[in-house]
Amino acid sequence: QVQLVQSGAEVKKPGAPVKVSCKASGYTFTRYNMYWVRQAPGQGLEWMGIINPSGGSTTYAQKFQGRVTMTRDTSTSTVYMELSSLRSEDTAVYYCAREAILRGHNWFDPWGQGTLVTVSS
């Protein structure tokens, strides 16, 4: 079955970067876009960006432009999300989610289990 397994929780100091991984299995990795979504404690879902695992092209939310980098490794079917210059407001659970497409519509399914990133001095 399609499965996304993310890396473990991270604790980072303000100003440091963090890199979260998402390993895909159960499907052809390069056929489906991957999204990153984050959720601050007690808050809603925030779309961060998308990566095309085939060619590596990316689109980022304007809010994260210049601070986020999404990459992929096709040899291991893994996508990565690196966020730099961390601040306390970046404390959140970060999710990867695969794009599903049908008849021109798309949605996020499945999702990874989430990775908690805590930014604290």
Place this chain on the structure above:
Amino acid sequence: DIQMTQSPSSLSAFVGDRVTITCRASQSISNYLNWYQQKPGKAPTLLIYAASSLQSGVPSRFSGSGSGTDFTLTISTLQPEDFATYYCQQSYNTPRSFGQGTMVEIK
């Protein structure tokens, strides 16, 4: 960017109640609207795609409707396992924005 607004932000209901959640887009998105359910400590899961299509494995008590700017998610007979937070999300364009969520609590 398209803004998605859900109402109410939270509601309390009894098991067996009919529950309706509304989602409004800041511009027309045709039927490019998805609904997700999220339980505490878990990742969201898809309920409805393309405004009204039920995801495989989702109970038929869930239904979605709407087009353009106004959409609804209805739970016909609320079950104990339905107490969760529900999010709408537009897939019309990028960024793929979400509503702020509706928490459904036990009354």
